[in-house]
Amino acid sequence: MSTLEEKFRELDERNREALLGGGKERIEKQHLAGKLTARERLDLLLDSGSFVEIDKLVKHRCTDFGMDNNKIAGDGIVSGYGKIDGRLVFVFAQDFTVFGGTLGRANADKIIKVMDMAMKMGAPVIGLNDSGGARIQEGVQSLAGYSDIFHLNVKASGVIPQISAILGPCAGGAVYSPALTDFIVMTKESSYMFVTGPDVIKTVTHENVTKEELGGAMTHNSKSGVAHLVGENDESTMMMIRELTGFLPSNNMEDPPEKPFTDDINREDEKLQTLVPVDPNKPYDMMVIIESVVDDNNFFEIMPHYAKNIITGFARLAGKPVGIVANQPAILAGVLDISSSLKAARFVRFCDAFNIPLVTILDVPGFLPGTNQEFGGIIKHGAKLLYAFSEATVPKITLITRKAYGGAYGVMSSKHIGADVNLAYPTAEIAVMGPEGAVNIIFRHKISDRDKTAAVNDYREAFANPYKAAELGYIDEVIHPRETRKKLIGGLEMSQNKSVPGPSRKHGNIPL
Numbered sequence: 146m147s148t149l150e151e152k153f154r155e156l157d158e159r160n161r162e163a164l165l166g167g168g169k170e171r172i173e174k175q176h177l178a179g180k181l182t183a184r185e186r187l188d189l190l191l192d193s194g195s196f197v198e199i200d201k202l203v204k205h206r207c208t209d210f211g212m213d214n215n216k217i218a219g220d221g222i223v224s225g226y227g228k229i230d231g232r233l234v235f236v237f238a239q240d241f242t243v244f245g246g247t248l249g250r251a252n253a254d255k256i257i258k259v260m261d262m263a264m265k266m267g268a269p270v271i272g273l274n275d276s277g278g279a280r281i282q283e284g285v286q287s288l289a290g291y292s293d294i295f296h297l298n299v300k301a302s303g304v305i306p307q308i309s310a311i312l313g314p315c316a317g318g319a320v321y322s323p324a325l326t327d328f329i330v331m332t333k334e335s336s337y338m339f340v341t342g343p344d345v346i347k348t349v350t351h352e353n354v355t356k357e358e359l360g361g362a363m364t365h366n367s368k369s370g371v372a373h374l375v376g377e378n379d380e381s382t383m384m385m386i387r388e389l390t391g392f393l394p395s396n397n398m399e400d401p402p403e404k405p406f407t408d409d410i411n412r413e414d415e416k417l418q419t420l421v422p423v424d425p426n427k428p429y430d431m432m433v434i435i436e437s438v439v440d441d442n443n444f445f446e447i448m449p450h451y452a453k454n455i456i457t458g459f460a461r462l463a464g465k466p467v468g469i470v471a472n473q474p475a476i477l478a479g480v481l482d483i484s485s486s487l488k489a490a491r492f493v494r495f496c497d498a499f500n501i502p503l504v505t506i507l508d509v510p511g512f513l514p515g516t517n518q519e520f521g522g523i524i525k526h527g528a529k530l531l532y533a534f535s536e537a538t539v540p541k542i543t544l545i546t547r548k549a550y551g552g553a554y555g556v557m558s559s560k561h562i563g564a565d566v567n568l569a570y571p572t573a574e575i576a577v578m579g580p581e582g583a584v585n586i587i588f589r590h591k592i593s594d595r596d597k598t599a600a601v602n603d604y605r606e607a608f609a610n611p612y613k614a615a616e617l618g619y620i621d622e623v624i625h626p627r628e629t630r631k632k633l634i635g636g637l638e639m640s641q642n643k644s645v646p647g648p649s650r651k652h653g654n655i656p657l
């Protein structure tokens with residue numbers, strides 16, 4: 146019988162072995178590739194000393210291909226819970242030094258365990274992905290593990306925030322769990338996501354493409370729209386996730402976390418009085434308005450590299466988190482197209498699911514015309530944005546700074562689809578379309594050039610202003626731009642206890 150001392154020594158030995166993962170050599174290889182290990186990443190992500198590891202001693206049960214002689218405690222996943230800014234989060238981190246971080250039955254069960262716990266305790270789950278995908282030696286058990294995780298991702302959707310970091314390869318089915326989560330953050334030059342890699346693509350389609358071009362961080366942040374944020378390295382990616390989490394409630398039954406604030410709620414900004422040019426064809430930077438009005442000018446942009454004609458992101462107003470959606474007239478005149486509709490719609494749905502009030506700022510000439518857009522399905526993609534705003538029952542405050550033309554007026558959180566407070570600047574133009582387009586249609590072939598100029602001016606006088614809409618009660622108040630901050634805060638304060646019971650139904654049918 147072993148002594149007490151021997152029993153304690155065995156425990157220490159087992160823990161030591163687990164902490165080493167795949168061993169010193171593989172850890173060095175990971176560092177040489179510019180990547181941190183799973184444990185180093187968790188150290189950065191979580192408040193110091195808060196990590197509680199579970200299932201550290203789990204081993205796989207595979208016996209094929211010599212695997213019975215190759216078992217490593219933890220089996221390639223470090224999982225458990227800890228705190229970010231003192232708030233509980235559940236985490237799992239794939240350890241690339243152990244079987245390439247690949248997913249087998251035993252470590253899939255570790256992920257499932259933390260996801261189940263996260264849902265029961267009502268706390269976010271954060272997955273750090275760095276993996277060769279399905280563990281080949283485990284065959285269908287590995288596929289089953291992935292599929293069980295997908296199912297849980299869907300069950301957790303809208304219940305607890307789910308955040309994925311991509312910090313290495315992420316191939317095949319492995320991309321679909323992150324894709325089902327709310328936010329994907331990738332690291333520059335060391336993370337990849339693709340359904341099939343460059344070699345398979347070459348065989349099937351004869352295309353030559355590098356893995357960076359195919360599925361690197363900037364590809365998914367700027368081209369595909371799969372990812373939401375990009376970090377320069379593992380450390381900055383972890384810091385971004387910490388910052389993002391700070392805006393989110395722990396679950397859908399909570400309000401988002403308030404913070405004490407010192408920024409004056411009545412603060413006015415004189416530069417906003419002259420920011421929006423009277424000439425509707427002149428661009429300006431919408432970001433100036435956003436940064437001017439939010440607490441401490443601190444705006445956390447989501448998807449900053451994708452569909453830049455619309456801006457989405459989080460900020461605080463009077464200490465309370467809000468989601469901001471704003472057209473960006475400095476890019477493509479702020480037009481709504483397929484990409485910007487998708488980007489904004491998903492963001493709006495996230496905010497609505499997690500009780501985050503929406504502030505929508507419009508300067509939009511309408512939907513982008515053209516065969517590209519029509520063949521690509523702008524009708525159904527634009528409808529997603531319309532659906533998302535209509536469906537959202539969180540407090541909705543809308544401000545029109547300049548153009549609100551055509552369908553885009555209705556879609557972008559208008560009074561008619563349930564906004565609670567609708568504001569406009571005196572520079573607002575709320576009409577079916579811009580003056581030139583309108584006159585061309587109304588007086589087609591029936592008017593000389595001189596009369597046309599007069600008609601354009603008449604139209605501008607009559608419609609290119611906020612007052613027709615204000616007379617009808619579609620705009621609650623026309624405000625001075627300098628007072629935007631206090632007006633937004635006032636609207637949010639008034640609507641903070643809003644409650645809108647929905648009709649009984651299984652779920653709606655968003656035009657996917």
Ligand code: HXC
Pocket residue numbers: 171243244245246247276277278279280281282288289291292314316317318319
């Ligand atoms: C088992 C694997 C593995 C896998 C890598 N390894 N991928 N073991 N199953 N899928 C092991 C390697 O043998 C190696 O072990 C260690 O992980 C590190 O791999 P390397 O190749 O040395 O590293 P690197 O050169 O950095 O390349 C990483 C990689 C490459 C790009 C991920 O290994 C690779 O392409 N792997 C295959 C990826 C893949 O096709 N996965 C299946 C996707 S399909 P040692 O012992 O030498 O350290 C899928 C279906 C899911 O996931 C469906 C869900 C329903």
